[in-house]
Amino acid sequence: MNLLIIGAPGTGKGTMSNLIIEKYHVVHISTGDMLREAVASGSKVGMEAQAYMNAGKLVPDSIIHAIISERLQKDDIKRGFLMDGYPRNVEQALDLADILKELNMKIDAVINLSVDEEILKDRITGRRLCKKCGAIYHIKNHPPKVEGVCDVCGDSLYTRKDDTLESLTTRLNEYHNNTKPVIDYYAKDNLVKDIDASLSVDDVFKAVVCAIEGVK
Numbered sequence: 001m002n003l004l005i006i007g008a009p010g011t012g013k014g015t016m017s018n019l020i021i022e023k024y025h026v027v028h029i030s031t032g033d034m035l036r037e038a039v040a041s042g043s044k045v046g047m048e049a050q051a052y053m054n055a056g057k058l059v060p061d062s063i064i065h066a067i068i069s070e071r072l073q074k075d076d077i078k079r080g081f082l083m084d085g086y087p088r089n090v091e092q093a094l095d096l097a098d099i100l101k102e103l104n105m106k107i108d109a110v111i112n113l114s115v116d117e118e119i120l121k122d123r124i125t126g127r128r129l130c131k132k133c134g135a136i137y138h139i140k141n142h143p144p145k146v147e148g149v150c151d152v153c154g155d156s157l158y159t160r161k162d163d164t165l166e167s168l169t170t171r172l173n174e175y176h177n178n179t180k181p182v183i184d185y186y187a188k189d190n191l192v193k194d195i196d197a198s199l200s201v202d203d204v205f206k207a208v209v210c211a212i213e214g215v216k
Contacts, residue, residue: 001026001080001216002105004087006183007113009171010120010127011197012204016113017084019205024212026080029071035059038067045070061095069099089178093185109215110186111208113197117172124168128157 001024007013021028035053038046045066052059068086071077087093100106115123126139128148132155137144144151162171186192193211197204 001212002100002108003080003082003111003212004107004109004186005082005084005111005113006179007197008115008117008120008175008179009168010123011113011115012201013084013113015201016111016197016205016208017082019201020082020111020208020212023209024080024082026082027076028084029081029086030084031064031086034067034071038070043070061092064092065095065099068096069102072099072103072105087182090181090185093182107186107191109212110183110192111211112183112192112194113204114194115196115198119198120172121165121168124163125165127163128159131155131158 003020003026005013005017005020017028020026035049039050039053040046045063049059049063049067052063064086072081087096122140123138126141128137128139128144129135130137130150130153133150133153135150135152136142137150137157144157148157149155150157161167183192193208193214195204195207195211199207
């Protein structure tokens with residue numbers, strides 16, 4: 001089962017990704033993880049990527065192409081994968097299609113998490129994270145027992161720099177301009193499974209499971 005997960009900032013991609021991986025034992029693939037793995041491996045493409053990163057430049061799509069192709073040929077991919085954060089635009093979607101065709105693979109479903117933007121604003125501005133263990137809280141929906149203190153490890157909580165209305169507006173504009181057309185691209189092949197991500201985590205995951213089971 002090869003899946004993509006797409007959604008605007010704050011729709012719960014991280015939470016759903018973890019639950020999907022746990023249930024279906026697929027490999028989680030993100031651009032950031034792939035870049036780090038390629039660099040750590042010392043491969044030629046990894047060193048090329050590192051040169052751009054060290055210079056503070058974006059890694060070109062040609063290198064991303066090579067890294068994805070390299071990653072999708074590893075043995076663990078036989079269990080299937082869940083790709084998160086890629087493709088970010090239609091050009092990358094077309095490139096991914098070329099890679100998958102070369103490897104005789106295909107995308108089985110695209111999980112599209114959608115939430116009303118007013119709810120996203122509340123989710124983002126109310127989010128708090130633990131500096132030490134990374135646990136996530138929300139001042140309304142999932143507050144810690146003691147304000148500003150993590151229930152898990154007792155360390156202090158903080159607000160991410162980009163968890164502001166101004167930053168969210170910028171990120172949403174980028175999403176609508178670049179990533180939204182990706183959904184339309186996959187919808188032409190009836191691969192998109194629209195999920196109402198404004199519900200509880202349990203209900204959203206039930207909907208995700210139902211969508212996945214429908215294409216297995």
